[in-house]
Amino acid sequence: MISADLTHASGGHLDGPPPAAAWLNRYAALGSAFHTELPAQGMAKPVWVARSDGLAAELGWPADWWQREGWQALDVLSGNAVWPGMCTLATVYSGHQFGSWAGQLGDGRALLLGEVQTQAGAMELQLKGAGATPYSRMGDGRAVLRSSIREFLCSEAFAGLGIPSTRALAITASALPVRRETLETAAVVTRVAPSFIRFGHFEHFAHTNQHAELRQLADFFIRHHAPECLAAANPYVAMLERVVRQTATLMADWQAVGFCHGVMNTDNMSMLGLTLDYGPFGFMDGFDPGHVCNHSDHQGRYAYARQPNIGLWNLHALAQALLPLMNADDDAEREGAPLLAALDVYKTAFPAALMQRMRAKLGLLTEQADDRALVDDWLKLMAAARADFTQSFRRLSSLTQAEDPAKLRDLFIDQAALAQWLQRYRDRLSAEGRNDDQDRARRMRAVNPAVVLRNHLAEGAIRAAQAGDFSETERLLKVLQRPYDEPERASDAALPPDWAQTLEVSCSS
Structure with a gap:
């Protein structure tokens, strides 16, 4: 059991945890059959990569939490220290992987810190990448900067989209080398959720x-x-x-x-x-x-x-x-x-x-029996043209009773098939008895994002960060937190560049 006193890797002592943090350790109380208590393995000379100020506010923390004197949050969220009341542990679980029983698994590179009370209830904080655990299965328990940026940005992007997700409070990083396909550097993501319990x-x-x-x-x-x-x-x-x-x-x-x-x-x-x-x-x-x-x-x-x-x-x-x-x-x-x-x-x-x-993505306010066929045929049309998923729906919002948007037509090769479906769509809209194109466009743009975390956007932030520039990660986070707004930088919502076709992600990502 980690002591309630805060022990720092360099022998120092922190003044205390965030005042709003009444730490709970309910999962720890289940007993040793459910987890293994062990300390994190910290990183030397950690630096901040990015933080989610919005999530910190939801936790009830002040805007300067990450640099407030006495907190030393950088060390805590890098695995170098703990706040009083934290009980760091890795949980055990098993599971089916790619359809086959894999046996015992567990938190191989995640450590639960405990739960902090918020206005929305208790939230668990977890470090991902803070070293090996008994469940690492010969792994090093580390996360690399590349995958950490992807998780951080997508977690917060999903929050912006309104899709249920674990959240990401921060990324810290260091020059600690980590071997994957190539030699990379280490990072730690602080994840937040009401619970990380899995099937x-x-x-x-x-x-x-x-x-x-x-x-x-x-x-x-x-x-x-x-x-x-x-x-x-x-x-x-x-x-x-x-x-x-x-x-x-x-x-x-x-x-x-x-x-x-x-x-x-x-x-x-x-x-x-x-x-x-x-x-x-x-x-x-x-x-x-x-x-x-x-x-x-x-x-x-x-x-x-x-x-x-x-x-x-x-x-x-x-x-x-x-x-x-x-x-x-x-x-x-x-x-x-x-x-x-x-x-x-x-x-x-x-x-x-x-x-x-x-129906919401198509701007439909009522339900009709042939809606399923209308949706299926739209998706088939998109698939036949390999039309961009995000932009197809977004550009459809600009349709009027009198005009097909040119930017929408640009996504499709079979213009006759597109025109035929658009006429069916107009007829369906007319059947609702509403002909307010502006109102429909507003509603459609509120559910069809202009920006999602495409691979090439993440890759741009990763390459900059690997060169020591974290500003693109911070900028992209702000854009992804408002995905339904047209971004200031048009390229954030543009079709992917040709070089993006060569990007691949695997289990090491």
């Missing part, structure tokens, strides 16, 4: 026949993160249905912005329906339903069009893990019938959530 946490205790611990974890999760389930006839089934609904809406969110996760393993699935673990992710440029963003995904398991079904597959794995919690004296429960019924909710919740988002 894999439950799978671990089910597959190791630790059923008492499985029940303890489920009770813990329900008590602290899903208390409304306590009133249900079977709280564990209610918990699963809650996760099913949240996962369904998350998958719809991803599909609606053309996002590919890349590593949708069960150990990367959040019990709170959050986007978790940004590794080889990508926002599509040219629309391709079969797009695979992870260069390591040789079978295309996590292709864009497959993500909704993979979400359901992962939920089945979670349901299987919860089976030992069913009443063995009840035939239906013992055989998992209530769990299967909870899973069936996905089959209606996902398509409903996706159509809700697609």
